[in-house]
Amino acid sequence: MFVLLLSQIACHTIEKQALNNDSAPVQDSDSDPTTGGPCARAIYVPKSGVDTTESVLADADAATFGAAPTPFQVHLSWAEDPMTSMSFVWRTDGDTLASQVQVGADTSYGFGTIGASFTVLGGDTFGRVHEAHVCGLTAGTTYHYRVGGEGHWSEDRTFTTAPAEGSTAPFRFVVAGDSRDNQVVWGQILDAAEAFAPDFYLFSGDAVDLGSDLTEWDAWLAEGVGHTDYRPVMIAHGNHEFLAQPFFALFALPDNEQWFSFDYGNAHFAFLNDTLADMSAQATWLDQDLKATTKPWKFAHHHQPAYSSCTTHGSSTVVRDAWSSVEEQNGVVVDFSGHNHNYERSVPLLNGQETDLAHGTTYVVSAGAGADLYGNNLAQTFTETATVDNNWVLVEINGASMTLTAYDLSGNVIDQLTATR
Numbered sequence: 001m002f003v004l005l006l007s008q009i010a011c012h013t014i015e016k017q018a019l020n021n022d023s024a025p026v027q028d029s030d031s032d033p034t035t036g037g038p039c040a041r042a043i044y045v046p047k048s049g050v051d052t053t054e055s056v057l058a059d060a061d062a063a064t065f066g067a068a069p070t071p072f073q074v075h076l077s078w079a080e081d082p083m084t085s086m087s088f089v090w091r092t093d094g095d096t097l098a099s100q101v102q103v104g105a106d107t108s109y110g111f112g113t114i115g116a117s118f119t120v121l122g123g124d125t126f127g128r129v130h131e132a133h134v135c136g137l138t139a140g141t142t143y144h145y146r147v148g149g150e151g152h153w154s155e156d157r158t159f160t161t162a163p164a165e166g167s168t169a170p171f172r173f174v175v176a177g178d179s180r181d182n183q184v185v186w187g188q189i190l191d192a193a194e195a196f197a198p199d200f201y202l203f204s205g206d207a208v209d210l211g212s213d214l215t216e217w218d219a220w221l222a223e224g225v226g227h228t229d230y231r232p233v234m235i236a237h238g239n240h241e242f243l244a245q246p247f248f249a250l251f252a253l254p255d256n257e258q259w260f261s262f263d264y265g266n267a268h269f270a271f272l273n274d275t276l277a278d279m280s281a282q283a284t285w286l287d288q289d290l291k292a293t294t295k296p297w298k299f300a301h302h303h304q305p306a307y308s309s310c311t312t313h314g315s316s317t318v319v320r321d322a323w324s325s326v327e328e329q330n331g332v333v334v335d336f337s338g339h340n341h342n343y344e345r346s347v348p349l350l351n352g353q354e355t356d357l358a359h360g361t362t363y364v365v366s367a368g369a370g371a372d373l374y375g376n377n378l379a380q381t382f383t384e385t386a387t388v389d390n391n392w393v394l395v396e397i398n399g400a401s402m403t404l405t406a407y408d409l410s411g412n413v414i415d416q417l418t419a420t421r
């Protein structure tokens with residue numbers, strides 16, 4: 001049964017259909033499934049304004065294959081709990097409807113799920129996007145997986161679920177943003193980060209210059225091959241995504257895919273969309289979300305900086321007024337954003353005033369994944385450090401300790417911060 005949801009977004013209305021609501025695992029008859037279970041979150045397919053037929057979920061027909069059915073640009077994210085789920089998005093030619101994922105402890109797999117598929121606006125040459133979620137997995141476990149359908153599976157790959165509840169085991173993640181029209185740098189960052197074996201990637205938006213330009217998404221997704229097909233990537237909505245359909249089609253994210261949160265280990269991550277005209281609803285949500293978590297490490301992630309010395313955009317006082325006090329009063333340790341093409345870190349702030357690391361929110365801008373660089377104005381009193389350079393950030397959490405290290409593309413450390421919680 002289809003359930004129609006309407007999502008009002010600023011001047012845009014994105015109509016989505018909730019599909020495959022139970023996402024019940026499809027058991028392989030000759031295997032012994034020992035895990036897997038129903039998902040809580042439906043697969044939401046963005047409805048095309050041009051081709052309303054193809055924008056509806058195609059029956060996840062296990063046997064329908066087109067001329068180029070081999071899955072490509074497979075990438076991972078979490079639409080549900082990182083401890084017990086994984087979400088998969090991939091592409092094929094437009095006629096391939098098979099949308100299966102198989103998962104298991106080894107390459108005999110053992111259980112799987114049927115997902116959904118759809119085309120995107122203006123995407124005649126872009127083919128079909130497929131999405132599937134697998135739930136009921138065991139925490140802290142490495143799984144093999146493949147996507148596609150019988151006779152046309154992707155290569156075997158692996159992923160690892162988040163550590164079990166209560167874990168204080170070390171983990172690390174990458175933060176980057178703003179590839180815009182130069183996605184090659186995003187690929188360079190992913191290559192460089194391999195040496196640190198990150199557990200997942202956070203991208204703060206403006207992955208492309210024009211959100212409806214599928215060739216740019218093609219380039220961004222192609223750079224992820226070998227990285228984001230082994231580790232999830234979570235992305236915030238940037239102003240250059242323009243609320244266009246490809247963003248919603250190409251990423252399987254929680255809830256409305258604009259503001260949502262998830263936990264990993266002893267950390268909590270809240271994602272926000274600062275491109276909307278009215279951000280008050282997100283402020284209310286954020287306050288409730290941050291108050292509800294008991295994780296010691298709380299991070300916020302969105303696109304436009306509340307505090308920035310960038311000479312092009314500077315600080316967004318709109319974002320600051322909407323969310324900063326909520327973050328600072330609820331113990332967010334770092335607010336990550338992009339948009340201003342440089343690297344910078346603020347002093348810790350509480351109620352807008354400088355405080356110590358233990359009591360304040362530090363604002364980090366990492367917007368160096370390819371877009372033309374902007375200048376900095378170091379005269380800002382809230383600025384701790386600022387560098388005009390392509391950059392990315394590695395965050396390492398080890399129990400009560402966090403180390404944040406910013407790198408340039410040559411592997412030089414351009415900033416480092418250690419905090420405890």
Ligand SMILES: [Fe+2]
Nearest residue numbers: 206238239339
């Ligand atoms: Fe931006």
